[in-house]
Amino acid sequence: FSLENPTRLVLDVTPHARATLEDETRILRPGVTYRRFSAPTAIGSSGVYLLEIAPGSGEFRVVGSAETPQTVSALSSGAFAAINAGYFDTRTFDAIGLLKIDGGLLSLPSRSRASIGFGAGGAVIDRVQARVNVQIDGRRYSGSALGEGLEVGLEVVARPGESAGLPTKGVITVAHGRVQANRVGPLSVPPGGFAVVYDPSERSLALVEPGAQASFDIAFDPPAFASLPYAVEAGPLLVARGLPAFAPDSEQFRRGERILDEYTQQAAIGLRADGTVLLLVADNMIAEELVPLMLGLGALHAMRLDSGGSSTLVVEGRAINRSSERKVVSAIVFLPHAN
Secondary structure, three states: OOOOOOOOEEOOOOOOOOOOOOOOEEEEEEEEEEEEEEEEOEEEEEEEEEEOOOOOOEEEEEEEEEOOEOOOHOOOOOOOEEEEEEOOOOOOEOOOOOOOEEOEEEEOOOOOOOEEEEEEEEEEEEEOOEEEEEEEEOOOEEEEEOOOOOOOEEEEOOOOOOOOOOOOOOOEEEEEOEEEEEEEOOOOOOOOEEEEEEEEOOOOOOOOOOOOOOEEEEEEEEEHHHHHOOOOOOOOOOEOOOEOOOHHHHHOOOOOHHHOOEEEEEEEEEOOOOOOOOEEEEEEEEEHHHHHHHHHOOOOOEOOOOOHHHEEEOOOOEOOOOOOOOEEEEEEEEEEEOO
16 A cells, blocks of 8 residues: 655565464463464464463553554554554545543444454443434434445534535534534534534534534443443454454455455464453464464454554563554553552
8 A cells, every 4th residue: 555755665575384383381470371373274374373361461552543543653652562453544544433531432332343352341342333322403314424425314524624425415513512614515623512414405404503402422322431441442342242354245344355354464363261361473374263262362352453563562661563554543552450
């Protein structure tokens, strides 16, 4: 893919020769075990790097900031371990899909894709959908909570400064509970507010005047994701309730693309029944080969994270699976409890 400033072409290069790692198992600290081993693939084998983090050892958080890329090492400053997390636009570094940090919703869910959330009760992995409910002067409108595209009448864009809408769409901007403007897009989301993007055929929305009271809420499915303070979307889902769950078409991933169906680096996260969290990166696999790998490791639930050149597992500030790091917009970090 291409990047600008300076203009350059970025290539992910992975070996197709058989890769074999010498097995290694080490306890890094109480409750945290590091394993390195080789796993079979259709073209030979792949090196695998794994952290097994026992329940009660510490807490997990999602860190990052949309449009502000950093390496996983930088994002994990002060944490014991970290792994890259969600997808992002490689041109603008906008987060793609659900991103919640410290209870703040930075990016809305998209395409019913697999997400992981963290809270006081532990971690949850599931495909997440969301609908947005907008109220303007007491009238309620429901639509899509997609972070991109307009699918079912209206969309809410909630990140201040983000451009909302297109020249073919109407946009209502709201700040501090009051409508600021209502005209053809794109318009910028104001500080302390949000924007409602709608089809101009929605006559009642087209007639909304500045000064009207406005608010919105989002209904998550499953509902647990509404209260979790940390969450991030990636996918596809790999394992659910101890069974294979790989169905990328249902999450609107396009088959045949490199990151899904060609051999490259892969990153994934899994949960065992006892609450153990598995952070994993593999050197050279296709996404579907993560399914038997995670099942073999005892995962009850598992999902793939952003992969390819983003796949990075960091321990104590150092990437253990690669010599250089790509900048990303989100990471999952582990902060151990004090001994």
